[in-house]
Every structure is written in structure tokens, then in C-alpha cells.
Amino acid sequence: MSGNTFGTLFAVTNFGESHGPAIGCVIDGCPPGMALCEADIQADLDRRRPGTSRHVTQRNEPDTVEILSGVYEGKTTGTPIALLIRNADQRSKDYSAIAQSFRPGHADYTYWHKFGIRDPRGGGRSSARLTAPTVAAGAVAKKWLAEKYGVSFRGCMTQVGDLPIPFESWEHVPNNPFYAPVADVSALEDYMDALRKAGDSCGARIRVTASGVPVGLGEPLYDKLDADIAFAMMGLNAVKGVEIGAGFASVAQRGSMHGDSLSPEGFKSNNAGGVLGGISTGQDLEVSIAIKPTSSIITPRESIDTQGQPVDVVTKGRHDPCVGIRATPIVEALLALVVMEHALRQRAQNADVVQPVAPIAASAI
Numbered sequence: 624m625s626g627n628t629f630g631t632l633f634a635v636t637n638f639g640e641s642h643g644p645a646i647g648c649v650i651d652g653c654p655p656g657m658a659l660c661e662a663d664i665q666a667d668l669d670r671r672r673p674g675t676s677r678h679v680t681q682r683n684e685p686d687t688v689e690i691l692s693g694v695y696e697g698k699t700t701g702t703p704i705a706l707l708i709r710n711a712d713q714r715s716k717d718y719s720a721i722a723q724s725f726r727p728g729h730a731d732y733t734y735w736h737k738f739g740i741r742d743p744r745g746g747g748r749s750s751a752r753l754t755a756p757t758v759a760a761g762a763v764a765k766k767w768l769a770e771k772y773g774v775s776f777r778g779c780m781t782q783v784g785d786l787p788i789p790f791e792s793w794e795h796v797p798n799n800p801f802y803a804p805v806a807d808v809s810a811l812e813d814y815m816d817a818l819r820k821a822g823d824s825c826g827a828r829i830r831v832t833a834s835g836v837p838v839g840l841g842e843p844l845y846d847k848l849d850a851d852i853a854f855a856m857m858g859l860n861a862v863k864g865v866e867i868g869a870g871f872a873s874v875a876q877r878g879s880m881h882g883d884s885l886s887p888e889g890f891k892s893n894n895a896g897g898v899l900g901g902i903s904t905g906q907d908l909e910v911s912i913a914i915k916p917t918s919s920i921i922t923p924r925e926s927i928d929t930q931g932q933p934v935d936v937v938t939k940g941r942h943d944p945c946v947g948i949r950a951t952p953i954v955e956a957l958l959a960l961v962v963m964e965h966a967l968r969q970r971a972q973n974a975d976v977v978q979p980v981a982p983i984a985a986s987a988i
């Protein structure tokens with residue numbers, strides 16, 4: 624294994640580089656018989672694609688998906704589904720000045736040492752552009768999970784840099800370029816405009832939830848549902864932290880408060896984030912991630928070149944001052960891939976298990 628395939632039963636192999644001819648993925652293990660067309664996938668790709676506001680990279684990629692295999696007469700056939708997204712707007716000369724040096728905080732340094740060779744154009748394989756195939760695969764998983772179990776996914780930005788974003792309503796999320804759950808995003812716009820002017824970057828916190836997840840998904844020990852969620856999230860570029868449910872706040876909670884009380888009507892809180900003992904409770908899965916500031920910035924920084932000599936690094940080109948702004952659809956897709964994998968496992972092992980007590984309905988909290 625070389626780290627390019629996610630999942631076993633629903634295995635997604637990602638390929639390509641930011642400035643190569645195309646990027647994409649092959650999904651092996653999608654159940655047959657599901658209606659699937661490009662439009663089902665394109666909607667999520669359009670939510671992630673670059674160049675859609677002044678707050679993100681100005682690289683203009685249509686990110687049009689082509690289904691090359693695995694679908695016949697509009698239905699999945701159970702064979703590998705190959706999804707292709709052509710690169711259309713590369714500007715590789717922006718990278719010539721830093722081809723022989725390392726951007727502080729970037730994978731340039733580790734790729735060079737690991738492989739002894741790297742494609743420096745647009746970050747090559749380490750580019751955030753490689754999140755597009757993840758979103759495409761996630762859209763396929765989301766569709767199957769919605770049709771089979773009624774699972775739905777949504778996410779939002781809850782902090783940009785040092786500016787917390789209060790939660791007002793999910794309704795606002797599709798109406799602004801930040802995926803912020805607030806009606807008025809002027810404070811976020813001002814924050815990002817000032818940051819861009821300063822030639823700097825910032826991090827973000829993203830929340831993602833899955834609703835309607837059946838109780839019982841996950842494994843007791845090494846493949847816990849929450850462990851796999853953390854594994855998936857840490858596989859996303861720039862992620863430095865993952866929280867499930869109350870997360871780090873649970874350190875300061877008392878047991879009398881943290882444990883979610885049960886009633887015949889449902890759970891009374893969701894500190895567990897929808898997972899107990901590595902297995903889904905039927906409540907919403909609640910995940911938050913911390914994304915670091917983008918490493919490609921125009922502010923000069925101290926570094927070294929490939930000969931070990933000191934250099935000042937200035938990154939030219941078209942970059943996201945906050946990669947978190949476009950992260951929400953990616954994080955939803957990753958959660959969908961994890962739930963898909965565990966839903967297929969559960970179907971394989973426990974489809975005939977008779978519940979001694981019917982699972983309680985997910986609470987309305």
C-alpha cells in the first residue's frame with residue numbers, strides 16, 4: 624500500500640497531480656443497481672471548486688467530472704467506477720522560483736526527502752487540488768447511503784482564524800462562500816480582506832455531521848467508527864486536529880454531565896458525538912476539525928534550498944488564504960466514505976441480527 628487508497632469494501636484510489644493533465648479516482652466496491660450520472664457528483668464538486676469568490680484561489684477550474692466506467696444504462700454495475708476530472712488552468716511558471724527550495728509548513732520538504740524527487744508544480748501530489756476526487760467519491764457514497772438508509776450529511780465553518788462563528792441556522796450555509804451558518808458574513812469578509820492585504824493566511828475550524836446513521840456501525844477494537852473518522856480527517860491536507868462530540872471539552876466535564884442520558888424518546892444530549900465504544904448510537908455523528916493556515920503565502924520566510932543553503936521563500940501564484948473556506952464539502956465527503964465503509968461491513972456481518980430492544984429514535988437535539 625502506498626497511501627493512495629481509502630477504504631476496503633468501498634475502496635477509493637485517488638490519482639493525479641495539480642498540474643498534470645487530469646486528476647481522478649477509481650471506486651471499487653460500489654453496490655450494483657444504483658442510478659448514477661455525472662450530475663449526481665457534479666453538484667458537490669461545484670461546491671468545492673476553486674475560483675468562485677475573492678476569498679479563495681483564483682485558479683479557475685471547471686472541475687467537470689466524467690464517468691469512464693462502472694455505470695451501464697444509468698446504473699452502477701458493481702464494477703470499478705472511474706471518475707476523471709481534467710486540469711484546465713495550470714500556471715506552472717509560478718513555481719519555478721521555489722522548485723529548489725522548501726516552503727515553511729509545506730510538504731515540499733518531506734516529499735523531497737522521502738522520494739528524492741518531486742513535482743513542484745502547484746504542489747504536485749500534495750496539492751489540495753487532490754481533494755476533488757475525494758469529493759466525487761463521497762458524492763457516490765452519499766447517494767447510496769441516502770437511498771439505502773436515509774443518511775444525510777452537512778457541514779459548516781465554525782471559526783476562521785481567531786474569529787469564532789456563532790451557529791444561527793443551517794439554512795444560511797449554502798448562501799455564502801464561507802459555508803458559515805450565519806445570515807451576515809460581513810465580519811468574515813472584512814477579516815479575509817485584511818488577511819489577503821497583509822499577504823498572510825489563517826486556519827479554520829469546520830464542523831460536519833451525519834444524520835440518520837443506523838445504530839451499530841463500527842467495530843469494537845481497532846476499527847472503531849470514531850477511529851476511522853479521525854483517520855479519514857487526518858488524511859485531508861492541512862488538518863491538525865479532530866474532535867468527536869464534546870472532544871477536548873470533555874476533559875473539563877464531569878461524568879454526571881458527559882454521559883448522555885437515555886430515555887424512551889431518545890438520548891438527552893450528544894456529548895458522545897454519535898459513537899459509543901466505537902459503534903454508532905443512531906444519534907448524529909458530530910465531528911469538528913482544525914485546519915492550519917495555508918503554507919503558500921507571499922510574505923517572505925526563512926528556509927533552505929535543496930543544497931541546505933539559507934534562502935528567503937516567497938510563494939507566488941494563486942492560493943487560498945484559508946483552505947478551510949472550501950473544506951466543508953470535502954469533510955462531508957470524507958465522513959460519507961467512512962460511514963459507507965462501515966455500512967457495507969455491517970451488512971456483511973450483521974444483516975440478520977435481531978435487535979432484542981428496538982433502537983431508540985435519534986433525539987431531536
Ligand SMILES: C=C(O[C@@H]1CC(C(=O)O)=C[C@@H](OP(=O)(O)O)[C@H]1O)C(=O)O
Nearest residue numbers: 641673680682745746750751752940941
Ligand atoms: C487548484 C486548486 O487549489 C490549489 C491548491 C494548491 C495547493 O498547493 O494545495 C495550490 C494552488 O494551485 P496552483 O498554484 O496550481 O494554482 C491552488 O489553486 C483546487 O483546489 O482545485
